Amino acid sequence: MTAAHPMVELWRGGLLESTHAGHAVIWGPEGIEDSWGDPDKVIFPRSSCKMIQALPLVETGAADALGLTPAHLAFACASHQGEARHVKLAGDWLAAIGLAEPDLRCGAHEPYDRDERNRLIKSDESPCQLHNNCSGKHCGFLTVARHLKAGPEYVEIDHPLQRMIREATEEVTGETVAGYGIDGCSAPNFAVTVAGLARAMQAFAAAREDGDGRARAMQRLARAMATHPELVAGEGRACTELMRAMGHAVALKTGAEAVFVAILPEQKRGIALKIVDGGTRGSEAAITALLIRAGVLDPGHPAALKRLGGVQRNWRGLETGTVRAAPGFPR
Amino acid sequence: MTAAHPMVELWRGGLLESTHAGHAVIWGPEGIEDSWGDPDKVIFPRSSCKMIQALPLVETGAADALGLTPAHLAFACASHQGEARHVKLAGDWLAAIGLAEPDLRCGAHEPYDRDERNRLIKSDESPCQLHNNCSGKHCGFLTVARHLKAGPEYVEIDHPLQRMIREATEEVTGETVAGYGIDGCSAPNFAVTVAGLARAMQAFAAAREDGDGRARAMQRLARAMATHPELVAGEGRACTELMRAMGHAVALKTGAEAVFVAILPEQKRGIALKIVDGGTRGSEAAITALLIRAGVLDPGHPAALKRLGGVQRNWRGLETGTVRAAPGFPR
Secondary structure, eight states: OOEEEEEEEOOOOOOEEEEEEEEEEETTTEEEEEEEOTTOOOOOOOOOOEEEEEEHHHTTTTHHTTTOOOHHHHHHTTTOOOOHHHHHHHHHHHHHHOOGGGOOOOOOOOOOOHHHHHHHHTOOOOOOGGSSTHHHHHHHOOOHHTTTOOOOTEEETHHHHHHHHHHHHHHTTSSSOOOOEOOOOOOOOOOOEEEHHHHHHHHHHOOOSSSSSHHHHHHHHHHHHHHOOHHHHHHHHHHHHHHHHTTTSSSSEEEEEEEEEEEETTTEEEEEEETTOOOOOHHHHHHHHHHHHTTTTTSSSHHHHHHTSSEEEEESSEEEEEEEEOTTOOO | OOOOOEEEEEEEEOOOOOOEEEEEEEEEEEEEEEEEEEETTEOGGGGGGGGHHHHHHHHTTTHHHHOHHHHHHHHTOOOOOHHHHHHHHHHHHHHHHHHHGGGGOOOOOOOHHHHHHHHHHHEEEEEEGGTTHHHHHHHHHHHHHHHHTTTTTTTSSSSSHHHHHHHHHHHTTTTTTOOOETTTTTTEEEEHHHHHHHHHHHHHHHHHTSHHHHHHHHHHHHHHHHHOHHSSSSSTTTHHEEEEEEHHHEEEEEETTTEEEEGGGGTTEEEEEEEOOOOHHHHHHHHHHHHHHHHHHTTTTTHHTTTTEEEEEEEEOOEEEEEEEEETTTO
């Protein structure tokens, strides 16, 4: 087992203050092209695998039966921040399948979006499950469950939907899942290796519209994500800003505890990484470094500099430090 | 240079999900008693050194000239969360020295306290510098600057106050500072080793009321912190909850980027630690483990379990995982 590889450094006053190490794999048409740390490290992909969890939505025909648009598919893969448009999309989607907010099983939390958060506070409203960053995924889950005429407890590990997700996960990663944990949104999250996750992302990258059913579903989901960055995360967030910065040519997805994946269709490459400490600062900087290296992201773009190489400032606008790639990373 | 030592693990679904490694030193009456990682690692103590930064407040006689109470001294060492009582204390203090909010140089940010945050939002008020988590320290800084009849730009590196803080830092750590960075609150933050910081905390722990001027100042500050945990951080926060859990017998202080220090007067011991990834989850769990090992914190106390060993739950109350000490830590 290889140790985690140093990837990201925080500098302040000319001194190294903090460091992030992790595991990363780039999977190309011929297999692993490059890796850092331990490719076989078992991780929880958390929300980074939402496009895998959305495969049954397309493959069962549930999406087409309901006439879902690419916006819906992007939203099914989202960790959104509860902006008004996200909340409306989730509510409208549930209504379209004859369900409502109480049918969700994701739980409620305060939205990350400040406008919507402030609106709730000013009107003495509590956040509801529509605000949960995973509500889009859960709308997709409920759509499949209804389509299959399966029970309402769609996050139970033995629910037909979760069985389908486990099977899809094993097929696209080429692995038997190493176990599962319960995610923040109560859905099962299947443990896979970093290499397996990168392999899956490569399959999404290589998938063509004229391929088999699996390939068509993958292509639609990855295309939907890259087309609608604002629905995959939200204003100011890494996935949204970086997908826009790359001209909608790459699909990106973050996951809790510092996982990040990228789908690069033009290069037929997939990337997966996990920063071992679980800190989002590290995973956002590391994926930025790998996207720059892949030639798909301009290192001088504001969305890149915000995560890597730019000047960090404090509350009074004074320069405090910078986040850099660790020496020798990505190489 | 010794590598960072594994200290904290996040487990989910029976699998290891994330890890935190760091450097820690326990300094006793005879010197270093125990250490993990590299005792000589140079770090920015960030807010963990606020009791050192407050030494000139007491030693110049500024505190007594103004009739400051132990509550004020605790607040001068605080990273508070902008609760109404914190904002009032800062405003009243400034008024007592004939100054006001614009004289602060800490910048404004939204308070972490939800009640005060919501009050601001509901009344369309912007947060002001009184809400800054460092406003207590800055009240102390301004008090010294006025007492010394020094200029108003008290966070400049060559201001007489900052020169005094640098000198005090070097005296209590037994080191020449390795440099300085600009902190989130715009004050200089002097880089020292983990061992030097632990040595300083031991000096605070061993200081007696009948000692010399330095010792008396140290004793007053540490006693004030332990007496007023609610002013050092705030409701729900680690410093506050853990100091209460230890019956006000220990002074604790967190610092940004995962620094934590402890002053144990009954044992005449000081502890300092830095988690290299800068994640607060790691530093809170690691100091909890070291306090338990020192015999001053009950591992079953809710304040301890919240940071180490307790069940973590998601938005629906389902068990998701637990934070544990890494194997062999603290030993």
